[in-house]
Amino acid sequence: MANVISDETIEYVGILAKLELSEEEKEQAKKDMGSMLDYIDKLNELDTSRVEPMSHVFPVHNVFREDVVVNGDTREKILANAPKEKDGSFVVPKTVE
């Protein structure tokens, strides 16, 4: 296995993705990521120097909307699935500024 994923990498990725893995899960994740990256390394066989990265598959451009207020007050709907709400706002643990 050419790609050896370290504990630090898994921790780092966990912070980026807000995922917390158990010790076992971490071991498995290291193996999985390693083999997935090995497989992805196959792309290095390909000479892609003469082509630009393509994000959008069709040349569609300039899709716009006019600056007209259409939406009204839909607060009830927006809060309908809130795990915790108070006075029309979503409640989260205190954010430290």
Place this chain on the structure above:
Amino acid sequence: MAKQYETVIGLEVHVELATKTKIFCSCSTEFGGAPNTHTCPVCTGMPGSLPVLNKQVVEYAIAVGLATNCSITQYCKFDRKNYFYPDNPQNYQISQLYLPICRNGGVEIETESGGKKIVGIHEIHMEEDAGKLIHDEWEDASLVDFNRSGVPLIEIVSEPDMRSADEVIAYLEKLRMIIQYLGASDCKLQEGSMRADVNLSIREVGAEAFGTRTEMKNLNSFKAIARAIEGEKERQIDLLEAGKAVVQETRRWDDNKETSYAMRSKEDAQDYRYFPEPDLVPIIISDEWIEEIRSRQPELRTEKLERYKAEYDIPQYDAEIITSHKKLADIFEATVALGKKPKEVSNWLMVETMRLLKEHDMEPSDLTFAPENLAKLIGLIEAGAINRTTAKEVFEKVFAENVDPEIYVEENGLKIEADDGALKGIIEGIVAANPQSVADYKAGKKKAIGFLVGQTMKAMKGKADPGTVNKMLTEILNS
């Protein structure tokens, strides 16, 4: 010999654009409103929602770019900036990293210490604002309001060309003036429609390399910015003098304590993993579109100032004040167009209007009175219907409630008594009642007439023209 240090400052200025709707959805951008009443699935990150770009945002961004001498990136895209925070409903912000809409511009500033210089603009890009977090006093929690989420922003990133707080303030004032003139934003620091983050580093005078910089946030007024700059400069110099290194970090300025502290970053890897936004398509800005926006651009401040001096024959000082805000300039031109003398109009704007704005802690963009009413007021003075003292009182009403001065004067009986005969009678009475003042005047104390004028005005309940009273009194006393 103490080392000489130079402060190197760059600014990231966020400006809330004055569009009616948000950048990616048709919710209102109106300020205020109960929490979450200007929201929809798009700006609250509901599953399955998709963004659609507000064309007006692009137009404002291009307009600001042109007015700041930037080149417009004619093929530009949006990118996602990924980070977790509750005010960010999708936990990514749609912004532009790789292809910002404007690049390589600059604005000219002038300061007493530094003279004239150009502050370079590295780039301007479009992005969406985040929601607001309010701390709950009762619980150990925060409340999230997404009304502001999705409000369109442009971020103006300067080159690290500034060297002092003065230059920073001059730059911000210049940007503000330009953007206000374009109508793209009202740029109010206190309301948050303009926000500045300061990037500051120091280096020894003569050094070529830049020092490590820190970023400072939470600067809510020009004074706070100036204080923060001084504070951070000192802090960094102290560190270097003590042999320590400056840590690259984001610091939050506390203006009450006049100090900054590093923002916690343990849980935030600061790796934003930017990648092109797949839900939005690229923007192609044609030459024609740019020209069209350029042609719609209103006359900017510098040109207006020169034109006012030439066309209206008003002095530099007056022109500077009236053109300092487009609203003032607009009122000026409209009132003059109604046939009023430029100098008279400009006096009313420079003196009374500015005084009242300051008194009520308002900005020119808050002015609501119609030029027609200012014109009418001036007309009443010109016709001798009211004197200047009365006019000032009436103007306060015009300023506050946009009253029609003619109607107001009529309803409140403020007109000068036009009957000279009655006035003469009153004056004769005052003269008779105040022999000491008359004697003083006749003895050579010309100023004693002032008291007699005052008494007359009192007796007339202000409805007389002091100039006419003075003239009449003088005649009577000298006869």
Place this chain on the structure above:
Amino acid sequence: MDLMQLTAVELGKKIKNKEVTVKECVEAALAQMDAVEGQIHSFVTIDREGALKKAEEVQAKIDAGELTGPLAGVPVAIKDNMCTEGLLTTCSSKILYNFVPTYTSEAVLNLEKAGAVIIGKTNMDEFAMGSTTETSAFGPTKNPWNTDHVPGGSSGGSCTAVAAEEVPYALGSDTGGSIRQPSSFCGVVGIKPTYGTVSRYGLIAYGSSLDQIGPVAKDVTDCATILEAIASYDPKDSTSVQREEYDFTSALVDDVKGLRIGIPRDYFGEGLDEEVKAAVLGAAKVLEEKGAIVEEFDLSLVEYAIPAYYVIASAEASSNLARFDGVKYGYRTEEYEGLHNMYKKSRSEGFGLEVKRRIMLGSFVLSSGYYDAYYLKALRTKALIKQAFDKAFEKYDVILGPAAPTTAPKLGDSLSDPIKMYLGDIYTISVNLAGLPGLSMPCGIDSKGLPIGVQMIGDCFKEKNIIRAAYAFEQTRTYQRPAMAEKGAE
């Protein structure tokens, strides 16, 4: 139930001719569900009450002459990653276990406008990540042909519901083959349209640049009819394409004379099951006998499609799924200390293993230092793959090949070796990368009694070519149903 053995279009005709009421159709569907759901578990949610109520409303509108389309009154199942107002929408994930949307996806709205009666939400791989419907947080779906086997994925529930005749048709979504592969494993017809044809508004995103919604049904006529109903230009979706024509049913013509069909040699190498190979090549032969011009060619780049896809899809998914954080909707962990702890616990407890794997991979390939080497490299590969297809479509109208290298694997066989599972997507994945339309339909049964599917790929915006080829091929066959569908019939 005879009724459930009909296609959607046939059922629609009977309703129109007043031979049967909408209510009777819904009841027939519910009865079949009662009979077989216990064995296959196609559904996450069955909306008995809602469907019966809707049946009344739709019947009234049909009687009043307000609903006249071919699908009016016909019950449908919707994959559980499409938002349906008032009806639980979970993406088969614990993290959305209680999410009831207050809006409906555009594609489903289009169906409702056409008079469809939504009867339930189908099971899927969690957040559409998987090829077997085994990663569902609510238990796997089983293949009605043999319940020891998977139905394929991620639109497993939609395909089994159709194959087992619980509903005449369903909507699925396809990001790397998620309609076409399970359709081939279950012996039904599925279409992934050209990217941008069906609005993605309301489809809970997995790979934004790859996702498309499409129909699953028992025959090509149904699929073309459904596609016509759901395809539309939607200003709420910036990637929505204004098509020139939406009349897909005009391609339902049994005539392939002169149609140029290309068969990529690279699709028929190692790893392809012999029986699948034979059945697929057999299908090509049939079309050749009907006048099509069939030729082998080299497509190239086939083996690079999978790594490119996984980089791009994981990257987009890692960002698309960031919104599931316990703040605004969905699962929030019960005990937590502070904000970041709440995020981590809610997400770690709410997401399943495969989803976590892909989020982590996606975060990694986008992270500082790796973006160029992985993400940009994958986007360049995507450009090359598109070029290869563009070149092929200069010579051919249809590219024909297998939908999957095997028939349905056994339950439990795939998840332990993710790479092997990913390799199963080899024929379908590049179609999503290039934004092309693809169709899968039955072309045989293997010696284990499991269906084999053939895939037809068209040039972008050329659904009509593949619909025509598929329709012509279909005329030479009879539809075969699993025993469960026969058994369930009284």
